[in-house]
Amino acid sequence: MKELVIISGKGGTGKTSITGAFAALAGNSVLADCDVDAADLHLLLKPRIIQKHDFYGGSRALIRNELCTDCGKCREVCRFDAIEIRGPVSPHRQKTYQVDPVACEGCGLCAYFCPAQAIQFDPALNGEWYISGTNYGPMVHAQLGMAEGNSGKLVSLIRQEAKKIAEEEKIENLLIDGSPGIGCPVIASITGADQVLIITEPTLSGLHDLQRVAELTRHFHIPAMVGINKWDINEELTGEITRQAEELGLTMAGKIRYSRAVTEAQVKQMPIVEYTNDGISQDIRELWQVVMGELNKS
Amino acid sequence: MKIAVASGKGGTGKTTIAVNLAYVASHAGERIALLDCDVEEPNAHIFLKPKIREKHSVGVLIPEVDQKKCTLCGKCGEICQYNAIVSLPKKVLVYPELCHSCGGCALVCPEQAVAEISREIGKIEQGQAGHIWFAHGILNIGEIMSPPMIKAVKHAAPPAELIIIDAPPGTSCPVIEAVRGVDYTILVTEPTPFGLHDLKLAVGMLRTLEINFGVVINRSDLGDQGVREYCDENSIRILAEIPDDRRIAESYSRGEIICESLPEYQSIFKTLIQTVVAKTGNKLKARA
Incomplete structure (x- = not known):
């Protein structure tokens, strides 16, 4: 089983869009959407949900007002400004303490140090994750709750479940749609993967961000390739990226032309390679061939 | 505003x-001040081309265990929700990247064997782009947690x-x-x-x-x-x-x-x- 992560x-x-196209070209692979705080792959692959699971990433504090003695110890130990003071609730009670669930980091200090044992500290529901069927193979995906954290843990969970399915069903390829950036969810999605494909664009921002993400893959010793999307927007920068990719130790996997068909396919909710056979789909097919070749070598 | x-x-x-x-x-x-809080992939400087006048390091607190004072009671590992400090039979291990800097381990240690030290997670650069006061945060490669870095960039803002x-x-x-x-x-x-x-x-x-x-x-x-x-x-x-x-x-x-x-x-x-x-x-x- 080979695991490819697209970041x-x-x-x-x-x-x-490229992960969706790869899913269609691969025919049968396990798919995972690890961009858990803005997951979009399901909009192209139209998964039919088979299993639904709750995701508890950490615990969260809750002050039980009837037990609280208003001593303020919780507020004193909290480093995340998550304990708020609310105004008088009754003539006998000048103030009450409350946990701001968004600010709460789930460290549990307030519950541990509360002299009245007035703080509950229970696992918090942070989201849901799903095992689904698609026309291109099983898919594992998730939905993080509104303003919830613990995305890195959810990413690790999704990858683990996707790998399990690939092994059980003896499916050769695992394709993972990653998230932007270089932080927690990205690190959780690439550590230990066989190959990473970095999709960039010929803009100064694209080049700058490619340099940082390439440093990240090197830091974790993961072989990485580059694909340049919309390469014809700025041919000079495409040349520059190609040159720098080599210096950064990245394999140049291919380039894809700009086409409005990508948006049209998205509106039709289908992978671009099924929507059109034009140049752009040819570009993606060629990219996929190179990526497959590299993946099989790794 | x-x-x-x-x-x-x-x-x-x-x-x-x-x-x-x-x-x-x-x-x-x-x-006006512009704060680039996309500390994982900051790009605003590419467009504003600011003159950087000041750079400083941003750190978060992590525990440092004095193994001589430590009695391996295990309280630090018990309170830590992030598996950032683990008490083994012969030693206490710290995993700095996992630490959320809550300070719990230092608070519960009965021997005062846990001190908190600063660990760099990134840098802030600030300067001027024309009439725009500018700052951005740059998270170090391999760091997991960007929120403390973002907080630091927001704190760097001058009155504007x-x-x-x-x-x-x-x-x-x-x-x-x-x-x-x-x-x-x-x-x-x-x-x-x-x-x-x-x-x-x-x-x-x-x-x-x-x-x-x-x-x-x-x-x-x-x-x-x-x-x-x-x-x-x-x-x-x-x-x-x-x-x-x-x-x-x-x-x-x-x-x-x-x-x-x-x-x-x-x-x-x-x-x-x-x-x-x-x-x-x-x-x-x-x-x-």
């Missing part, structure tokens, strides 16, 4:  | 909107009439940290199914946080009508629309400010900043 550094370079 | 520019989906044009707003506001004589925050993409912890405490958020999206889906998530996040917001539709002549219909149905104000002009894409690719290279777009950004400032109940106070 980009910069957002909006085309990761998901 | 603090205004954040955010989006669920990446690459919709947050940085473009943020730097062009900063540009038109500063040209109107406003005392208008602070524009360029937020990271997504709807999770880093974005929440970037938009917390702002007076208004501009959500940038594009009129596509991906744009709409991620816009809904961003709207949900801002409503949970009780932050006022409006929407800018970028590349507005692409895609479909989904975003407009959604905004209509949910009484969300569309603040501006920017067309899919290839000249904008090319200008962006070269790191140019659109208001400078394509002055015909200045009026969109001027109207946008006035609308947003009016929404916060403020007025632009031009410097004498």
